Amino acid sequence: MPGRIQSIERAAAILRLLAGGARGLTLAEISRSLDLPKGTALGILRTLQHVGFVEQDTESGVYQLGGSVLRLGTRYLDGNELRTRALNWADSLAGRSGESVRIGTLHEAQVLVVHHVFRPDDSRQSLDVGSLLPLHATALGKILLAFDPHAASEAAEGTIDLPGFTRNTITDLESLQQEAIEVRNNGWAWELEELVEGEVAFAAPIWDRRGTAVGAIGIRGAVERLCDHDKPRMDQVSYVRDAARAISRELGSTPW
Template identity: 35%
Template sequence: MNTTQFSSNPKPRNLIQTIERVSVILDVLARSSRGISLGDVAAKVDLPKGTTHRILSSLMYFDFVRQDSETRNYSLGFKLVELGNSLLEQINIRKEAEPFLAALSEKTRETAYLAILDRAEVVYIEKIESEDDSIGLRASSKVGQRNMANSCSLGKVLLAQLPDDELDAMLREMKFVQKTANTITDPLQLKDHLRAVRARGYAVDDEEAELGIRCVAAPVRNKIGLTVAAVSVSGPAIRITREKIQGVLKDDVMATALEISQALGFRSDVFT
């Protein structure tokens, strides 16, 4: 089978054959600007027509591939455009957010995070650690790590921005895990909680994901007003007290979220 080097990473010993075939087929389609026939795809990837057709049909179902109704030629699907745009937006968010996160971490002397929502989980895409480790207790989340959205401030503030129908669908598929005694695991209770989060513009993780750790988060919006990420400050509960959150931290985090949003083109005078 013809192959293409897709990554600078070494080829894994347990590479799944179907994934490899899909990758090669997508690469062939990417090089065929006017579309390509089933027979030509099969020949280029050195696979039987039947196998190639099954893979293409599966990719069409998920919109990764489309087929011209007249020529019957195959081309890349619009789902790849959606994914590509999401990747570019995430890269742009990280680039724009980094100096603001650094300033927030320096001002609060706590760890600052940037995260996005992926279905019922948050994915941490940036982290700026504070140099103040006098207590020896830090949040354990790392860049690339996932966390259940219901148990952290970043997740709750992102869920709170969803339209009601999307939120209801998300709650139906969510697997609620009791991480600490404070974790909200009842869907109706969480929905009520999220209404309050949306109204006030920030969310608090009161030792809900990790004992001894509190966080406060606010949403980041793009130029058309859609929430695309969230920013938070996280640290030891002995330092991040409830009084400190209400007194200064929530305002610091919301101000940073607005600064990042404005760097992405958001105009508060248009969307207020």
């Protein structure tokens, strides 16, 4: 069985120490508190700075937690609160739509499925919680690209891969950005056989008390059930948007 990696344990110890220091800590304080040589502590701090987990004040020289690690913590809290608040509404949406329901959040330029309700029939289905879905080929992902500033900036920087899954998948950045504009204007997103042949999905954004899009909720099903002549069934879109509004209110969002 592989052993533990000492450098990672030391990095974690520094992060925990900085989390408890409201005003930041100097190199000497970190070194002394963790009984680490200054050179070792400095090397770890510089690495953590490079990945954005630690920041150093240019005037005082003290170290504190960086924006990247704080963002990770916020995502964790958002995902857990989101799932807890959405349970009843996701069940209700599955019942109204007759389709499976997924709730997703942004995770490393992908959609992390944090909750999944099976389609309410006797068909064989597999649980998708914990699955990662592509941003550009899913309705959930398009919502995040349109309304999540982190996803939008990653797309603008060209750091998101755009592989093709079907002949309908958007694989160029310009088309994807145009799609995001349309999603923002409409307030909802859909995919038509862009991830899986024969499947359609609709999604809408979930907002928190800060006015931040913390996730998306959507339904997925067969083309013949969710479309009329390749056009989305607007009654199903309305069910999704209603559920998104209800969950947003649970999270403290101002009604709109």
